[in-house]
Amino acid sequence: MSGFSSVEPDLDVCADEFVRASAEAEPAVAARLREDFVRIGLPLAGRLAGRYAGRGEPAEDLEQVARIGLVKTVDRYEADRGSFTAFAVVTIRGELRRHFRDHTWGVHVPRRLQDLGLEVRRATDELTTRLHRPPTDAEIAEAVRASEADVLQARTSLAGYSAMSLNRQVSADDDTEIGDLLGGLDPDLAAVDDLTTVGSLLLRMPQRDRQMLALRYWGNQSQSEIAERFGISQMQVSRLLSRALTWLRTAMLTDVVPAWPGENDEPGVRIELYTGTGRERIARVRGEVDRDNAGELRIRLLSALCAGRPTLLVVDLSGVPTIDAAGLRALVTVRDTATSRGTHLRLTGVAPHLAQLITATGLGSLLR
Incomplete structure (x- = not known):
């Protein structure tokens, strides 16, 4: 199928291509397209089968059951019904659970x-x-x-x-299952696996990100309220929540939990000092500036002011995506110290959204 790659692609995009191509293809070509699309979905089936490993069934049998579920998904998929990936996950899990229900003991007997x-x-x-x-x-x-x-x-x-399955039909002429006659379905039962997985993944996250998720989705607090609680900007809260949710989605569909974004980064902001012409100093700042590292920023810039008594200190903020109230206070302190020592301070490379914050703080005259 044109557009499909050997590297695992986006299944939803491939599903749309498959539906469009199959609708206009001859039967023989449509069959080949179906085989190609099933082959692309095999990694997803393998990952879902791996979640049920270690429960007494051979891994090969579980993978075969998952592949059968994938084939059923491809044959039953309708483009106007929603995401193919979501439909595939539900269908394959249903096949795996049905396998355990029909081929294993209902209870453990010593x-x-x-x-x-x-x-x-x-x-x-x-x-x-x-x-x-x-x-x-x-x-x-x-x-x-x-x-x-x-x-x-x-x-x-x-x-x-030989316990009787609750999913067994009452009779050959009646599609009603025995379980339907015993009580209502628990709507939360299907989410037990996902809730267990999410719970274990949350424990792998940094405490601050975990607290933000809890305040947002369990505490029903707005991003502005969370930002005020942590002393950062609302924009930074939005970015951190988006990063956490993206990592959770990726971890839910993979066998190996991915590393936390930024886990191996150096702590704090990175500040590089350069010597300009004459007695000029240039400080290039990289990374987010918040209350956890604003002190480091203040100390490094004050040290640059004291070293050699420069006539001009240029602070390049082009590598700073966000800066909170603590970071702004650090810049005010540096401005006051520079004024007392007769050193000119200049801020360059400031993003438009940060320029508004800096101007509101009274540092607008330093922008170039």
Whole structure:
């Protein structure tokens, strides 16, 4: 299929291409397009199958079941019904859960009860034939040399050996499932896996980002309220929330949890000092300036003012995407110190949205 790459692409984009191309293609060409599209979706099926590993089923069987779910997704997908990826995740998970429901034990029975259950069944048949009536629990217990409590427990475990599925149809002519007759569906049950995964991923996030997510989506606080709480700008809160949500979405659909963005970056802002012409100094600032590193910015710039008593200090802020109230206070301190020492201070490379903040702080005369 033209446009498809061997590198895993965006499945939603490929799905739209597949639907359009298949609608205009001959049957033989449409079949080949279908095979190509299924092949592109195999990595997604493998990742979802991997989440169910270690539960007693062979990994190869789980991957085959997931691939069957992928094929069903491709055959049933309708472009006007929404995202293909979301539909694929729901369908493949349904196939995997159905596999566990139909091919594994409903309950775990200890080996001791399994053996005792077989003896109880055999003794019941023998005593019924000999006594011409159903035996009592005491008579069965005496025959198998066990207590009546153990006999009752063994009989109960036998009933759970071949437990009937709640998804079994009531009859061949009725599509109603047995579970439908026992009570209503729990709408939160399908989200248990996702909630468990999200909970473990949240513990991997930095505390500040985790608190912001909690305040925004559990505390129902606005971005402005969160910004005031942490002493940063609303724009920075918006960017941090977007970064956290993007990382969560990526981690939910991958086997290996990706590194946290910026996890290996050097702490604080980066400040590079250069010597200009004569007694000029240039300080290039890179990174976000907030209350955690505003002190570092103030100390480095004051040190540049004291070293050699420059006549001009140029602070290049072209590499600063955001600056909060603490950072602005640091610049005010540097401005006051420069004035007292007879050094001119100039701010360059300031983004338009930061220029408004700097001007409102009373530093507008320093902008160039």
